[in-house]
Amino acid sequence: MNVREGLVEIEVPEVFSKGPGKRSIAYYSRSMVISRDLTIFIIRNYLKEGGRALDLLGGSGVRGLRIEKECNMDVTINEKNREALKFIHRNKELNGSNARITECNAERCFPDGFYDYIDIDPYGTPVPFLDGAFKSIRNKGIIGITSTDVSNLAGTNPDKTFYLYHSIPERNYLKHEVGMRILIAYVSKRAAEYGFGIEPLLSYFGGYYYRIFLRVRRGKKWAVGSLSYVQEIFGRGYFRKIGPLWIGNLHSNAEYTIPSNLESEKEILNLLRISNDENLLFFYSTEELGRFSGGIMPRIDNLINRLREQGYRASRTQFSPVGLKTNCTLPCILKILKMKDL
Ligand SMILES: C[S@@+](CC[C@H](N)C(=O)[O-])C[C@H]1O[C@@H](n2cnc3c(N)ncnc32)[C@H](O)[C@@H]1O
Structure with a gap:
């Protein structure tokens, strides 16, 4: 079977394993x-x-x-x-x-x-x-x-x-x-x-x-x-x-x-x-922040925007869907979490 990827076309073997419809491709x-x-x-x-x-x-x-x-x-x-x-x-x-x-x-x-x-x-x-x-x-x-x-x-x-x-x-x-x-x-x-x-x-x-x-x-x-x-x-x-x-x-x-x-x-x-913010070492889990702040759990994107408005670096991370990379300290994040309209 032939596959196109980028500017090349390649032929790869189809492999049939036991069971109906079980088909996969080897080496690719x-x-x-x-x-x-x-x-x-x-x-x-x-x-x-x-x-x-x-x-x-x-x-x-x-x-x-x-x-x-x-x-x-x-x-x-x-x-x-x-x-x-x-x-x-x-x-x-x-x-x-x-x-x-x-x-x-x-x-x-x-x-x-x-x-x-x-x-x-x-x-x-x-x-x-x-x-x-x-x-x-x-x-x-x-x-x-x-x-x-x-x-x-x-x-x-x-x-x-x-x-x-x-x-x-x-x-x-x-x-x-x-x-x-x-x-x-x-x-x-x-x-x-x-x-x-x-x-x-x-x-x-x-x-x-x-x-x-x-x-x-x-x-x-x-x-x-x-x-x-x-x-x-x-x-x-x-x-x-x-x-x-x-x-x-x-x-x-x-x-x-x-x-x-x-x-x-x-x-x-x-x-x-x-990538720029991900260079910061480690991240916070918003689930964990929620526990620290007595159950206040804002949407992660809202928190990121608020942190940026306050002049901090803040981004999501590829390492966790609930991860927050920021240079803001934990006490400062907890203070921001208590703000209205988050
Ligand atoms: C994950 S596949 C490579 C996939 C390929 N680089 C791609 O982007 O589609 C790993 C390949 O390494 C080969 N391989 C494993 N050990 C090897 C070794 N010691 N020397 C050379 N090839 C090896 C396997 O036969 C296999 O085809």
Whole structure:
């Protein structure tokens, strides 16, 4: 079956599993379009045309083919699964692509060369692929990383968070922001081992996965600089220490342009609209604010408007539908909650 996405058309296998009407597509996920659109957005905004990109875990090849067509880069697509590789070859032809296709088990070896952009999009944790990425990324290059290991990062089983990512998670409403920040902290520590510092350009929570885009810079100053943002801090839960986690920005504040024809343009704009305030560490849950204020529970958008009118930063957050990011202190929010007409 053929699917169109961005400027490419790809062929993907339909898989029939037991039971009537149970049909799915292998190596290609429609729900990940936004993750690929974000890749295009980041490359178009932060890298020069004509560099080299590596789609390390290719699947159907759609991401690599889109990078070649929509960002004008010289692309390598890697995959270890023979069946998926057949589709990558077919899709390369279908799109008249010049992509190089390699067949490495990326946990053990890496396609040779150096790259300006490396994409790591595994099922599960990205950890086994980080060493290869830091050996192959160029200075000032960008690494795009997916982790579907959300439950371990968000602390469903805190022992696992500790032995896999060396951090103590938060298990309340902040768990996904903390999970994302634990992932960035972990990658920052691994980057420093290879002499790199990192700067998060954009961080996205897709419900069942985290997606981060990091600019890397080689040099002691950068490595030590980003390690200074990896800290243990007090959580909100029981006022116990959590982390180490990344306490720096999740998103860059740089000016951007949105490439035309992105299917997820609206979602990306929503993310960018809140990104400046989302750089604030942690958020309030309006449910919790309601309990603190003796049951006064205003509509979250009204509260955001009121806080802005008073000169504070205030936005929703992607990490929770009842979350409020603001630089206003708790006593001050409680005072505002008591105001009339909220
Ligand atoms: C989530 S899919 C990739 C989806 C693709 N990047 C996209 O945007 O549609 C992960 C792919 O990585 C491949 N893979 C898993 N482990 C690998 C490894 N060690 N080396 C190379 N490929 C691997 C799997 O066969 C699978 O096709």
